[in-house]
Amino acid sequence: MFRKILKVRTIGSRATRDLRPEFSDDFVKKYGKGIDFSVLEYNEEESWCVLECSCSNHPCLETAERKDATDLTRLSKDNSVLEVVATHRLSPKIIGTLSTSTHDSVNEETKEITVKGRKGKFLRKEKERGTDGVERDVYVLDEG
Amino acid sequence: MPINIDKKKFRKILLFEDGAYSMLPVSLPSYNPDKFDWSYDGEWIKLWTKIGGYYPAVRTVVAYQGGREGFGFLDVACVMKAPNDKGIYFFFYEPQKADFLNYQGMDTADGTNYVSRTKSGGFEDKKPIVGQNWTVSREFRIIHQKDRSKCEFYIDGGLVNYHTTYVGEQPFEVCCAEPNATIREVYVRYPRGIYVNRV
Numbered sequence: 001m002f003r004k005i006l007k008v009r010t011i012g013s014r015a016t017r018d019l020r021p022e023f024s025d026d027f028v029k030k031y032g033k034g035i036d037f038s039v040l041e042y043n044e045e046e047s048w049c050v051l052e053c054s055c056s057n058h059p060c061l062e063t064a065e066r067k068d069a070t071d072l073t074r075l076s077k078d079n080s081v082l083e084v085v086a087t088h089r090l091s092p093k094i095i096g097t098l099s100t101s102t103h104d105s106v107n108e109e110t111k112e113i114t115v116k117g118r119k120g121k122f123l124r125k126e127k128e129r130g131t132d133g134v135e136r137d138v139y140v141l142d143e144g
Numbered sequence: 145m146p147i148n149i150d151k152k153k154f155r156k157i158l159l160f161e162d163g164a165y166s167m168l169p170v171s172l173p174s175y176n177p178d179k180f181d182w183s184y185d186g187e188w189i190k191l192w193t194k195i196g197g198y199y200p201a202v203r204t205v206v207a208y209q210g211g212r213e214g215f216g217f218l219d220v221a222c223v224m225k226a227p228n229d230k231g232i233y234f235f236f237y238e239p240q241k242a243d244f245l246n247y248q249g250m251d252t253a254d255g256t257n258y259v260s261r262t263k264s265g266g267f268e269d270k271k272p273i274v275g276q277n278w279t280v281s282r283e284f285r286i287i288h289q290k291d292r293s294k295c296e297f298y299i300d301g302g303l304v305n306y307h308t309t310y311v312g313e314q315p316f317e318v319c320c321a322e323p324n325a326t327i328r329e330v331y332v333r334y335p336r337g338i339y340v341n342r343v
Contacts, residue, residue, distance in 0.1 A: 014301035017285070017341070024306060028293040033308040038271050042302055054271075056309075065309055092272045098309065101245065102266030115267070130244030130253070131233055131322060133199055138268070 001144030003054040003095050004072040005085040010042065010049050021049055022080035031075055034065035040090040050088055054096040056142040059120035060113065061098070097143045101128065101136045113139055165339040168208070168220070168318065173200030184334065188225075191321055192329040201233070201322035202332050203241055208340075209315035210290040218288045219341045221298075222320045223333040225281035231255045231324045235284035237316035246312040248295050250284055253324050260297040260305040262312060269309040273299070281333065285341070290314050 012018035019042060023030070037053040053075060055067035076084050104114040106122075113122045122139040129135045172182050173191065180193045180200045191200060202222075210217040218237070226232045236249020245266045250273065252258045258273040276282070276299055285298035292311040297304050318338050321330040 017283075017298070017301035019301055020296075020303035024296070024303060027306070028308055033293060036269065036271060036308055037306050038274060039302065039304055040274055061309070090274045092274055095271065097270040098268070099270070100267045129325075131199060131201075131236070131238065131247060131319075131324075132242035132244045133197075133325060134244070 001054055001056050001096055001142050002069045002072055003052055003144065004076060005050060005052045005088050005091060006076055007048055007050050007082040007085050009080045009082060010047050013044060019044060021051060023078050031071065032064060034067035035071060035075060036096060038095060040088050048082060050085055052091055052095050056098055058098060058142045060115045060118045060141050094143055098141045099138045100141060101138045103139065106139065165336055165341060167336050167339045168204045170202055170337050171205045172202060187333060188331040189334045190329060190331050193323045193327050196327055197325050199322055199325055201319040203319040204317050204338055207239065207315035207317045216290045218314055218316060220318045220338060221283055221285035221341060222338045223281055223283045224321050224331060226330045231326050232330060233322035233324055235286065235320045237286060237288060237318055240317055241319060248286060248288055248312050250297055260307065262295045262307040262310050264310045264312045267310040269307050271305045273304050288314065
């Protein structure tokens, strides 16, 4: 998992219930799918926020959704980015987890998994129980 | 004999329109006082589970999707509070209740972490929600793009998490306040209950 912390201009407000980073409206159009972000802090008075973006180039992702450090560097040059921030007090240890409970095949000894014809490694297997009450195996593909 | 229907009035009644919001018809868990119960004090619907192992929730009675009236997204919200709120599915979309393989929502289901998730056919993208005051009531809102390009999670009017991976497919039922098979109380403000944003 690749990650980067950015200080970004915001638009909207909490009063109008649409406070958000400026680039969020056209984000997918400009940078494609595959990059997510979490907002760590808003400063509504000064119209900026600090967010942490993350992406993965795991081979089990669709090709168009595989992103890496180069894509985050490109994002950090967006017009609405004020600065790249080294660290933040609220930056979580794990910013994102990609996992799957469905697969074509899995080899637990070699930790190899195939999903939709794409083969890759998984990090670990977990048990999960969701809103349906069913306990199932979940394979964590990427995390960080 | 033709029946003249004032469509605006009919829509107002059907969707309980309130200014910029449209309340959606919701259902409460079936009457089952040995296992879970609910009450209403004029402001909050209180649900509480009496034994574990059950998944009651406040939910819309049908599934919704964007695209109607020219909108390409589903934008629904609710206000809820949950004292001792670890282990709650706060607010989520599912094609039908309990289709967890295609869940899009905010929860603290593992009892420790506050997260947002988008799921599509069992594939999951999970991100932590940080910097929130979890001790007060708050508005949860999800804006889900019909073309599955993104799913935005808002709390109290601010975007918290933005997902572009493993975004599920509409239509969705909208659910809130599910106690995740544990014994606890949760509250949903009513009105507006579960509501569509029209602005």
